[in-house]
Amino acid sequence: MQPIQLQPEHDKAIRAHGVDAFPHECCGFLLGYDADDVRRIVRVTEAVNRRGAPEKHNRFTISPEAFLQAEKTARAEKLDVLGFYHSHPNAPARPSQYDVDHAWPVYSYIIVSVRDGVPEAMTSWVLQEDRSGFDPQPIAIAE
Amino acid sequence: MSVKVMIPRALRQYADGKDVLELAGDNVGQVLDQLGEHCPNLRPHLFSDDGELRNFVNVFVNDDNIRDRDDKATAVRAGDELSIVPAIAGG
Numbered sequence A: 001m002q003p004i005q006l007q008p009e010h011d012k013a014i015r016a017h018g019v020d021a022f023p024h025e026c027c028g029f030l031l032g033y034d035a036d037d038v039r040r041i042v043r044v045t046e047a048v049n050r051r052g053a054p055e056k057h058n059r060f061t062i063s064p065e066a067f068l069q070a071e072k073t074a075r076a077e078k079l080d081v082l083g084f085y086h087s088h089p090n091a092p093a094r095p096s097q098y099d100v101d102h103a104w105p106v107y108s109y110i111i112v113s114v115r116d117g118v119p120e121a122m123t124s125w126v127l128q129e130d131r132s133g134f135d136p137q138p139i140a141i142a143e
Numbered sequence B: 001m002s003v004k005v006m007i008p009r010a011l012r013q014y015a016d017g018k019d020v021l022e023l024a025g026d027n028v029g030q031v032l033d034q035l036g037e038h039c040p041n042l043r044p045h046l047f048s049d050d051g052e053l054r055n056f057v058n059v060f061v062n063d064d065n066i067r068d069r070d071d072k073a074t075a076v077r078a079g080d081e082l083s084i085v086p087a088i089a090g091g
Helices: A008-021 A064-076 A097-102 B009-014 B028-038
Strands: A004-006 A027-035 A038-047 A060-062 A080-089 A108-115 A118-127 A134-137 A139-141 B002-006 B020-024 B057-061 B081-086 B088-090
Touching: A004 A008, A008 A027, A008 A038, A008 A080, A008 A108, A008 A118, A027 A060, A027 A064, A038 A064, A038 A080, A060 A064, A064 A080, A064 B057, A064 B081, A080 B009, A080 B088, A097 B088, A118 A139, B002 B028, B009 B081, B020 B028, B028 B057
Parallel strands: A004 A038, A004 A139, A080 A108, B002 B081
Antiparallel strands: A027 A038, A027 A080, A060 B088, A108 A118, A118 A134, B002 B020, B057 B081
């Protein structure tokens, strides 16, 4: 499994977004490129969680319009949308069955656990080819 | 009409690794049919068994979601960009 490399500011930004959105789930895009067996994230951009109020504490949806714009931004910078991040308020940084059911292959799915407004574990996952679950993906924070 | 079809990263493995394909058609349906012909492995990820676009697949002509226009009957013009955009959700 190729690791996903984040810059320190990406790690900080994802955690901060999770805190800001708490007790709701935050979500966003991971833009970068794959090279030398490493998924290198160049930019992390926030997205609006389009779920309604009763659901957004444990569900997120990114609008297709927002994804289209993220793709255009990525292409303009010769990058790709390589995945997404979201938070799990007061829940572990492990994919739920709902995450499994709605995931796409190839993309990295970063999850940050935010407990009582404090960011804790951050993990990354890639959907298995048979869609039965996720494989964990090592996160490397660049120095 | 020749249009560019943009393939998202998750689906390029079913399109011979290509991120863009130049295909012909007068409407979205015709272009998607061409896409299915060129990339048969992509077809089951885009269409259900009855041939309809899957709910979790969005198609845009330039900045317009075809579900807000005429679905597969949405006309395309030379130089248009047809983007396949997966629905993203979780929690």
